[in-house]
Amino acid sequence: MAGGSPKRFLRASLWLALFFASGAQASSDGVAAPVAAASVVMPAAYYGMEEAPRGERLLRAVVLDMHNGERDALDLPDLEWDDALADDAARYALDMARTGLFRHSPRTGRAIPSGENLWMGPRRLYGYAVMVGSFLDERRLFRPDGKLPNLSTTGRWQDVGHYTQMIWRGTRKVGCALGEGANYDYLVCRYFPAGNAFGKGPLDADDAPALASAGR
Secondary structure (H helix, E strand, O other): OOOOOHHHHHHHHHHHHHHHHOOOOOOOOOOOOOEEOOOOOOOHHHHOOOOOOOOHHHHHHHHHHHHHHHHHHOOOOOOEEOHHHHHHHHHHHHHHHHHOEEOOOOHHHOOOOOEEEEEEEEOOOOOHHHHHHHHHHHHHHEOOOOOOOOOEOOOOHHHHHHHHHHHOOOOOEEEEEEEEOOOEEEEEEEEEOOOOOOOOOOOOOOOOOOOOOOOO
16 A cells, blocks of 8 residues: 555545445446435545556456456356447446446447446546456355346345356457546446346357347
8 A cells, every 4th residue: 555544544444345335336237226426535645545557458458357267267258359339338437427327327328239237436446357356256146057037145136247247158249448537437348249138047058149249
């Protein structure tokens, strides 16, 4: 950690823990009420932290590495990055950053029919690996033999919805973007073809035909 008083950092850590415990992270295309970001976030140095690195190339590398690392472990085909999906995600990420409302986009408003994972957190305090890692963390609640909606040990499929979209066998492409608001970062990841189909599981045999680029 960079310099800063221990008491100040302790207060910051407690605030961040309460923030994420409140459930501000939305389920993957689940039904969730909008969350308005009202709290003021101080610069990273105030919390004794350094700003997390940013950049489109870094985001792409982290997203593909973490998604495909998990998919490889499950013997699933790798995802490819799709610029059209990333551009579509960027438009919505910027919209959330502007309005401060954290919620899933209407499916009819997506330029490309796709699945969607979202993350929201204090501006510049967390790296991309933490964001995507929060999706991966849902693995501990996942029921590999289940079918949607019975995919989670909690009884709520939304509790594993980010993870199941990440590993959905039929999904072939991903594109993500980050919107930076005055106080919060908003990550949007779009997936094509969309996963989380009711009555199916992410590890089911893929019976979909080969698909062209999501941008075509």
